[in-house]
Amino acid sequence: MLTILFDGIAYGMLLFVLACGLAITLGLMNFVNLAHGAFAMAGGYATVVMVNWLGIPFIFSLPLAFFVTAALGLVLERTLYRHLYGRTHLDQVLFSIGLVFMAIASMDYLMGSSQQFYKLPEALKGQFDVFGVGIGRYRLLIVVICGLLALGLQIVLAKSLFGARLRAAVDDPRVARGLGIPVNSVFAITFAVGSGLAGLGGALATEITGLDPTFPLKFMLYFLIVVTVGGTSSLTGPLLAALLLGITDVTGKYLAPQFGAFFIYAVMILILTLRPQGLFSREK
Amino acid sequence: MRMSSREVSSSEIKTTQPALTPQAFLLAKTKWRWPEVAFWLVAFSLIWLMPNRHLLLNEIAILGLFALSIDLILGFAGIISLGHAAFFGLGAYAAGLMAKHGIGEPVVGLLVAGGIAGIAGFFSSFLILRGSDLTRLMITLGVALIFHEIANRMAWLTGGADGLLGIIIPPILGQFEFDFRGATAYTYSLVVLFLLFLLARRIIHSPFGLSLKALKDNRLRAGTIGIASARRIVAIYTLAAAYAGIAGGLLTQTTAFVSLEVLDFARSADALLVLVIGGSGYLYGGPIGAIFFKIMKDGLSALTPAYWLFWMGFALVVLVLVGRDRITGFADRLFAPVVALFGRKAR
Amino acid sequence: MSVLALETRGLSKSFGGFKANTDVSLKVQAGARHALIGPNGAGKTTFINLLTGVLPATAGSVWLQGEDVTTISPQGRVRRGMARTFQINQLFNELTPLETVGLAISERTGFGAQWWRRIGTNSAVVDEAAELLMRMRLGDVMLRQTKVLPYGKQRLLEISLALACQPSLLLLDEPAAGVPEDERHEILDIVTALPESVTVLLIEHDMELVFTFADRISVLVQGMLFAEGSVEEISNDPRVKAVYLGEEAHV
Numbered sequence: 065m066l067t068i069l070f071d072g073i074a075y076g077m078l079l080f081v082l083a084c085g086l087a088i089t090l091g092l093m094n095f096v097n098l099a100h101g102a103f104a105m106a107g108g109y110a111t112v113v114m115v116n117w118l119g120i121p122f123i124f125s126l127p128l129a130f131f132v133t134a135a136l137g138l139v140l141e142r143t144l145y146r147h148l149y150g151r152t153h154l155d156q157v158l159f160s161i162g163l164v165f166m167a168i169a170s171m172d173y174l175m176g177s178s179q180q181f182y183k184l185p186e187a188l189k190g191q192f193d194v195f196g197v198g199i200g201r202y203r204l205l206i207v208v209i210c211g212l213l214a215l216g217l218q219i220v221l222a223k224s225l226f227g228a229r230l231r232a233a234v235d236d237p238r239v240a241r242g243l244g245i246p247v248n249s250v251f252a253i254t255f256a257v258g259s260g261l262a263g264l265g266g267a268l269a270t271e272i273t274g275l276d277p278t279f280p281l282k283f284m285l286y287f288l289i290v291v292t293v294g295g296t297s298s299l300t301g302p303l304l305a306a307l308l309l310g311i312t313d314v315t316g317k318y319l320a321p322q323f324g325a326f327f328i329y330a331v332m333i334l335i336l337t338l339r340p341q342g343l344f345s346r347e348k
Numbered sequence: 349m350r351m352s353s354r355e356v357s358s359s360e361i362k363t364t365q366p367a368l369t370p371q372a373f374l375l376a377k378t379k380w381r382w383p384e385v386a387f388w389l390v391a392f393s394l395i396w397l398m399p400n401r402h403l404l405l406n407e408i409a410i411l412g413l414f415a416l417s418i419d420l421i422l423g424f425a426g427i428i429s430l431g432h433a434a435f436f437g438l439g440a441y442a443a444g445l446m447a448k449h450g451i452g453e454p455v456v457g458l459l460v461a462g463g464i465a466g467i468a469g470f471f472s473s474f475l476i477l478r479g480s481d482l483t484r485l486m487i488t489l490g491v492a493l494i495f496h497e498i499a500n501r502m503a504w505l506t507g508g509a510d511g512l513l514g515i516i517i518p519p520i521l522g523q524f525e526f527d528f529r530g531a532t533a534y535t536y537s538l539v540v541l542f543l544l545f546l547l548a549r550r551i552i553h554s555p556f557g558l559s560l561k562a563l564k565d566n567r568l569r570a571g572t573i574g575i576a577s578a579r580r581i582v583a584i585y586t587l588a589a590a591y592a593g594i595a596g597g598l599l600t601q602t603t604a605f606v607s608l609e610v611l612d613f614a615r616s617a618d619a620l621l622v623l624v625i626g627g628s629g630y631l632y633g634g635p636i637g638a639i640f641f642k643i644m645k646d647g648l649s650a651l652t653p654a655y656w657l658f659w660m661g662f663a664l665v666v667l668v669l670v671g672r673d674r675i676t677g678f679a680d681r682l683f684a685p686v687v688a689l690f691g692r693k694a695r
Numbered sequence: 696m697s698v699l700a701l702e703t704r705g706l707s708k709s710f711g712g713f714k715a716n717t718d719v720s721l722k723v724q725a726g727a728r729h730a731l732i733g734p735n736g737a738g739k740t741t742f743i744n745l746l747t748g749v750l751p752a753t754a755g756s757v758w759l760q761g762e763d764v765t766t767i768s769p770q771g772r773v774r775r776g777m778a779r780t781f782q783i784n785q786l787f788n789e790l791t792p793l794e795t796v797g798l799a800i801s802e803r804t805g806f807g808a809q810w811w812r813r814i815g816t817n818s819a820v821v822d823e824a825a826e827l828l829m830r831m832r833l834g835d836v837m838l839r840q841t842k843v844l845p846y847g848k849q850r851l852l853e854i855s856l857a858l859a860c861q862p863s864l865l866l867l868d869e870p871a872a873g874v875p876e877d878e879r880h881e882i883l884d885i886v887t888a889l890p891e892s893v894t895v896l897l898i899e900h901d902m903e904l905v906f907t908f909a910d911r912i913s914v915l916v917q918g919m920l921f922a923e924g925s926v927e928e929i930s931n932d933p934r935v936k937a938v939y940l941g942e943e944a945h946v
Contacts, residue, residue: 096481096482147669148668148669153428153481153482154422154428157428158620158664158667159665161617161661161664162664162668163661165617165658166665168661169658169661173655173658284489285486288482288489292482292483292486323501325497326494329493332490333490336479336483336490337474337478340480340483370793370837370838371815371822372815373815374793374814374815374821375814375815375816378813550810551811554809554810554811554813555801555807555809555810556808558790558794558797558801558814559801559808561787562790562798565790566786566787566788569787570787571769572747572749573778573860574860575770576768580808
């Protein structure tokens, strides 16, 4: 039972890393980017290519996956996304759905439609017992990496100069520009880092969720749940929401597999209907 | 000199109001214009003019109706939905299950399909009354996913991933047999589309329709002049869901098959793309967009069968980037006389 | 004693720890020209939002013509005769003034939810709308789109829209705010020419307008009712002067 709980926590942590970039672009920059999952997928495929084809050790391929997707995010932000910051949500939705479709078709073309796997190093396989609780090594790695990331992000956003600049730029871009904050580069860097984190999440997720070209669509709603249910006032909300979602999903699939994801959707609709601002955000 | 003065006066035609009484002005806005008449005349004449493309035309009519149903909530009430396929699928399964279990009469089937989808729309409309665009979009998406999940799990009823087999559709009203070339199918779908279009046109030109536009424009003010916004939204959402259900029912009846595809996310997204192409808020966006969409999809599928999805995405990205306003603005200038005659206001 | 047009009893609103309105008890006589004034941030807009039901009150009650309307929806209060204008225009930009006003009239007369009838076929509604707009000096622009109208005309439409609800109580939230000097008189004329049967509560910042228009004045400071009286009483009240000059009141 506790093993399931641990798996749920690991899954939740993973969802957090996958979605936290979205929490920033959507929560802070108010940009509805449904294509966030496409960056995660890019990270996943990048890892598959690096590990299976180029023979780069798994551990080194993780940071590389981050940088590859961050670079991809930066390029797309500079060329496409930035034109849509001021647009209506409908435009942003349509635009990012378009990107998702393109990403799915491209990956299908490049890598085929089948599930992708990579070889994990021996050291990360299997599980060990701690007081009778089976702990998967790989899942432990995820919890450690994601926990550190969550902590680091929170510190950067709350304490650093960059975090302050970002919040200022989001609050009122015109005033921020007047204060000499390079708003465009702040947004670009934020977007790139968010995409990079999604890529890292995708790299880690392949082993657990599987990876095929429909990944961005399959998990689109999960990412959105983490952000909207968690609320956007801090990263703690999304983290809690991600953990809740992860644990519920894993337990649900273990205890009542016939319901599938039904339960998750129902709870999400209930929460959003009752508290449109999110579960963990203070009412305005 | 003469030339320039003529130019000035012709460019000012748009800004100066014709001397109309207020009542005549309002009535003129709702009058049928000749391009509208021409549109429907052409659509009906295709029954005889393009007998070998009836199957494609039938799909266009159904997609046009589905997009029209989204236009009702998006274009007139400003509600974004990513899950309208839920109602389409519900109608499709309702019609399919009825036909499979003996009540095959198409018109009855359509009414039931629309009714069931409408009931589902009524209940889910309460979920989208509060919140922002984003929460609405997630709730509609979530509702559609739940429907998909239910249809998938209840394979004993729906046939699950294999689809519902063994649907036999008797002649419409006992008179018109469905033929495999699609002549009856197209005629049937077009008549249904036309009738529902007439109803929608009447509704948007009514006080109720005007109050929807006001809600979309400024919900705060609408409330302070006494418009009960929640009730209006429930009403139009229910109606739109019923339209979608009828569109789904048409698909089942004219193809004698239903599968999980009717509930796919891609179906909702396709219809949104149709509206992006055709424009929203003037009712013809759905039918016109559907024509371009289907022709495009047909062409692209022939070109790169597996990857037409890429080009669909590409179209969405480009259309949005260039700007929906700018495209319609360009179209306005290009086809200004025609568009004006369609009764769409130059934005 | 005649029924009060509007009364609030201990009306309060707080946002988290911030008290925007505290224990406001206000009485507005029927037919009055009552002004509510106060410096920026005094809580005037919060107060009007409580009156109209846009915000729920934390405590206290609102009475309209002797009826407790505290828990009634904004639309319900409109039907009971309360209409308002907004400090910042809240209009339907895509519609024409004729449609805008017609909408409110249809709603009031119960035709608003009709879906089978074409707009314009109900001549009673159209005539009333056109007549009102003429009277409000909007006759020449009533077939234009609202968003292309000059600002002064939009302010007039703001008031027309409230009048179309045929209110017994009209709340005017800074009706002349932002209107250029040469168009101001048009709005003042309209406001002073309002029929006796309509009770007016004017929320205003501009003292000149208040002193020419109002017969009774209430002063709101820091969310609390600070003073109340006739125009003379208030204009001679040293404490009120002090508040407006931003000085400490030494009484």
